[in-house]
Amino acid sequence: MNGAHDLGGVDGFGPVVPEPERPVFHHAWEKRAFAITLACGFLGRWNIDMARFAREDTDPLTYLKASYYQTWLRGLERLLVEKNLVSAAELTEMKSRGTSDARMLPADSVAKVLAKGGPARRPDPPGAPRFRAGQSVRTKNIHPRGHTRLPRYCRGKQGIVRLDHGTQVFPDSNARGAGENPQRCYAVEFAAGELWGPGADPTLSVMVDLWDDYLEAA
């Protein structure tokens, strides 16, 4: 979707404010918001692409006014109801009307599930990939209403394939529960002038990880 989350190249947000390496969390509630989001993710009722879409699929003002953990929280509440783990009434009243049969993450499994992660890499199908390093490609000019990982700033742009990341889960379909549709993913390099036109930093290029379905030969 063309949402406020798609921030590459937007002007006017002001300076970046650096911060020291600690503290990791800036408010006690951030720790709890972080932990309940992760723990509920381990219930297995949604995938990472659904989680990202739940966060970005909102009006731009809501997105831009929120801190990142507030955005996580809003996404979590939406998924809990959408996936029938919590009813809308329970969320409104913040009162349980019965326990869930979902299998919660026990404390003694935390280290194990974190170390395991959730790889998005899938076995490569037989045959050569469509593109090879060094080949010129052009991104499609598409504006799907659903989730996509093709940022607006690099749509309809010509670039060079630099890395082959192998076969990866395709977020656009995975986010809407339409299957993993695994396909090749590549790091594609775009010259700054192609993205930003005259006046762009001549020393800059941007590498974007893009799936086969976003690309055509150029």
Add this chain to the structure above:
Amino acid sequence: MIPAMGGDHDHHHDHDHGDNRWSETQLRVKALESLLVDKKLVDPAALDALIDTYENKVGPRNGKRVIARAWSDPAYKARLLKDATAAIAEFGYTGRQGEDMVVVENTPEQHNMVVCTLCSCYPWPVLGLPPVWYKSAPYRSRAVKEPRAVLADFGVTLPAATRIRVWDSTAELRYLVLPMRPAGSEGLREDALAELVTRDSMIGTGLARAPGQKP
């Protein structure tokens, strides 16, 4: 001065007393956690373990050890650049948000910088959780268009001729920058080298410290 999405740096609330901007969120998080506990969807002890992991166990210290090893052991550096996931796993750093790692090397000719313009993708096993600025609009919007101006916000100036490659983490690949080993660090042992590596130098918004330079 005050960016949107700046987390605790911005103050666009209309209260004039204390930290009330967060009080509504704070209450909501507390109520939601209680609801989830009552429904047996989350185990409070698991929540504490998750927080403890990323607050105290997994953080940029991990990445610093990887970089120091790469600086002092050419064979390790070669493995790291060839198959970062496997080379990082030699330290036991694996899993969530680091399943598929790529390490990119900074040189005098080319500087690398990492961003996630669409959300907040970040290599957790080696860097921990991202800082507020990494997830915020100013960095996500500007990194791909004017990285030199962003670097200036961090007090970093690169030579005019240095090429800059900005990596936008749109897929499930996670990028770690191998910063240049600072001058004057010859002969230092691995643990002393690790002290020179900063979190920001592994994102590409900073440089490794010279020996004796203040943190």
